[in-house]
Amino acid sequence: MSDVRPPLPPFTRETAIQKVRAAEDGWNSRDPKKVSLAYTVDSRWRNRAEFPVGREQIVEFLTRKWNRELDYRLIKELWAFEGNRIAVRFAYEFRDDSGQWYRSYGNENWEFDDNGLMRLRYASINDLRISEGERKYHWPLGPRPADHPGLSELGL
Numbered sequence: 001m002s003d004v005r006p007p008l009p010p011f012t013r014e015t016a017i018q019k020v021r022a023a024e025d026g027w028n029s030r031d032p033k034k035v036s037l038a039y040t041v042d043s044r045w046r047n048r049a050e051f052p053v054g055r056e057q058i059v060e061f062l063t064r065k066w067n068r069e070l071d072y073r074l075i076k077e078l079w080a081f082e083g084n085r086i087a088v089r090f091a092y093e094f095r096d097d098s099g100q101w102y103r104s105y106g107n108e109n110w111e112f113d114d115n116g117l118m119r120l121r122y123a124s125i126n127d128l129r130i131s132e133g134e135r136k137y138h139w140p141l142g143p144r145p146a147d148h149p150g151l152s153e154l155g156l
Contacts, residue, residue: 004115005022005115007116008112008115009112009114010083011086020086024075026038028141028143029142037055039055039121040118043055043120045061046121046122046123048125068096073092073139075156077151079107085110087108087110089106089107090107091104091106091156102127102129103135104126108122
């Protein structure tokens, strides 16, 4: 894959929304190696109490994550943008290996290099136990269908 990931900064509202949806689609693939290519080789993260640095650690982190978080589905929504930075809010649903469902809510702050690769990702996340009947994400595993409601439409 290329080391350039359009859309490139500085972002407009339209290109920021495109970037957010591309990130959502990538994460919904649950393919750690593919997802890692959206980040600089020396990208720095804060994700809960973990601080991965670089693509290799990102792949390790995501592999562990998706081995624990089964049937993972994510929706991201643009919150704000300026220049080479984007802020998003998100919610994802998953179940653990005992069958307990969760919805995790969070915010991320992103900073991109000139090639559109994310060099900084700061995530704050809270988990809520939910019943299977409270789930709101019912599409087949993979990218969210274009006609599926987003966070605001779902009241999240």
